[in-house]
Amino acid sequence: MSAAKSAAKAVGGGVVYLAGTYAAYEYFRPVPALPDACERCHTFQSLAPKYDSEIEKDERSSGILDLRREITAHAKGKVLEVAGGTGRNLAFYTDAVAELTIGDFSEEMLKIAAGKIAKMRADGSVAAPSKVTLAVIDAAKMPLETAQYDTVLDSFGVCSFEQPQAALQEMKRVCRPGGSILLLEHGMSDWFLLAWWQQHRLNRHVVRWGCYWNRDILAEVKQAGLDVVEQRRLHFGTTYYIRCKLPEGASPAG
Numbered sequence: 001m002s003a004a005k006s007a008a009k010a011v012g013g014g015v016v017y018l019a020g021t022y023a024a025y026e027y028f029r030p031v032p033a034l035p036d037a038c039e040r041c042h043t044f045q046s047l048a049p050k051y052d053s054e055i056e057k058d059e060r061s062s063g064i065l066d067l068r069r070e071i072t073a074h075a076k077g078k079v080l081e082v083a084g085g086t087g088r089n090l091a092f093y094t095d096a097v098a099e100l101t102i103g104d105f106s107e108e109m110l111k112i113a114a115g116k117i118a119k120m121r122a123d124g125s126v127a128a129p130s131k132v133t134l135a136v137i138d139a140a141k142m143p144l145e146t147a148q149y150d151t152v153l154d155s156f157g158v159c160s161f162e163q164p165q166a167a168l169q170e171m172k173r174v175c176r177p178g179g180s181i182l183l184l185e186h187g188m189s190d191w192f193l194l195a196w197w198q199q200h201r202l203n204r205h206v207v208r209w210g211c212y213w214n215r216d217i218l219a220e221v222k223q224a225g226l227d228v229v230e231q232r233r234l235h236f237g238t239t240y241y242i243r244c245k246l247p248e249g250a251s252p253a254g
Contacts, residue, residue: 031203035210037162041105043210044160048108051086059088063234067241068092068155071184074243077150080174082139082167083157087113090120097151103137110134140166147176155184158220159211168224172246181226181244187217190237198238217242 035043047054059065069092076096081089084102086109093100104110117132137143139154140163152171161167171181189195198205198214205213217240221228226244233240 032207034203034206040160040162040206040210043207044106045108047209048086048106048112051109052088052112064239067184067234067239071155071182071241071243072153074180074182075151075153077179078148079151079153080144080149082137082142082152082154082171083160084113084134085109087116089153089155090116099131099133101133101135101149103135103139103142105136105138107136110136139170142170142174144174146173149174150176150179151182152179153182156186156211158183158217159186159213159215164215164220165223168220168226172224172226175246177246178248179246181246183217183221183240183242183244185217185240185242186211186213186238187240188214188238190233194236194238213238 059068068089072089072092073094075093078099079093079097079101081100081102084104085106087102090102090113102110102113104113114134117134139157139161152175154167154171158164158167175181188198195214202212202214205211218231221242221244227247228242229245230243231241
């Protein structure tokens with residue numbers, strides 16, 4: 001056997017050994033308890049100052065920023081963004097948006113968004129809507145009037161809501177008949193091994209990010225009774241791009 005083949009065999013064996021060791025470590029590693037609602041709220045508050053810097057590179061390289069731009073381009077009229085966080089969609093709103101309300105459960109996240117709005121205005125690159133309101137809101141029980149928004153948008157919130165069904169029902173309630181509900185979400189993969197991995201890593205992921213990344217987003221949308229007009233799944237099925245329309249004659253949810 002040549003020296004090159006021996007070296008390649010040794011490297012290959014080392015890789016297999018390391019992979020096996022890591023897999024065993026990961027499988028038998030103690031699993032932390034799932035945090036409660038209060039603990040998850042604290043997670044979002046503590047993530048706020050560094051959130052953008054931690055995910056910017058991944059969102060740019062994976063095409064998530066392009067998806068944000070694409071789905072936000074469908075927003076028009078009076079718009080509510082649920083779980084708006086640090087305002088990562090702000091730069092993508094178009095002139096079709098007359099008024100924008102950004103709600104989030106985390107006051108610290110909204111402080112970052114407020115800073116972005118101030119900077120955009122100071123730079124003369126203000127987002128298209130001239131009227132932007134920030135509000136601390138629980139998505140599952142929004143203190144907003146029924147059927148008042150032309151568009152309701154949520155990006156990567158359904159995975160983080162304590163009560164995803166209640167939040168989706170609230171989105172329906174505040175959306176006007178004929179309006180749009182736009183969802184860009186993390187969720188369970190349609191690849192078996194990746195779905196297994198998401199389930200296996202669930203507790204650690206929730207502790208780190210406050211995100212239940214194994215939720216079946218399409219099932220949640222179906223259960224909420226939303227009419228889907230476009231849906232796509234990307235990144236091995238873990239990213240859901242969903243546009244819904246509220247029928248013109250729909251009665252607002254109570």
